Amino acid sequence: MRHDPAIGALVVMLRGLRLYGMAQATEELGQQGAPAFEAAVPVLAQLLKAELAEREVRSIAYQIRAAKFPAYKDLAGFDFSAAEINEATVRQLHAGDFVDRAENVVLIGGPGTGKTHVAIALAVQAIEYHRRKIRFWSTVDLVNALEQEK
Structure with a gap:
């Protein structure tokens, strides 16, 4: 029995992709030490890395659309x-530590001061780098939705 x-x-990536049957088969083939399988390992690793990256990109794009x-x-x-x-302060917030600490950020100011721009930038950062799910609401839309539920 060998451990490569x-x-x-490969097994970790397959499990990450929820391909449990393939992960089990990969472990078994690895233990057998077949030269043909060992020669295919680098190619399989590249293919799995590409799939993981593609899923990550699609997930981020989906979350950006879902945030509205x-x-x-x-x-x-x-x-x-x-x-x-x-x-x-904005750059510090952009790091996203406030999300991990479950703190709120309130942006106050008149029209045209950049509140929405900063809020969206913080939310995009949370989606892209902290894998958070976001839903953007303007105050008017939120009040209207709450009134409709009432």
């Missing part, structure tokens, strides 16, 4: 010099 780290990585943002925004397109927003 490359085959172990009015438009895609990120901090790269935000002009801090034109807004009365503390850039250091």
Whole structure:
């Protein structure tokens, strides 16, 4: 019985893709030590990495659509010099630590001050890098939905 780290990585990726039967078969083939299978391991690893990456991209795209943002925004397109927003605070929030600590962020200001842009940028960051599920609501839409449920 042999233990090959490359085959172990294949098994982990297969389980991550919920391909449990293939993971079991891979373990068994790895233990047999068949030269043809061992030669195929690098190719299989590349294919599984590609599938994992593609699923990740599709998942992020789906979550962005499901959030129902009015438009895609990120901090790269935000002009801090034109807004009365503390850039250091926004960049700190952009790291997403407040989400892990279950803290709220409230953005207050008049029209055109960048509240929606910053809120969407923070939410996009939470989806892309922290794998959070987000649903964007404008105040008017939220109040209307609550009134309708009443």
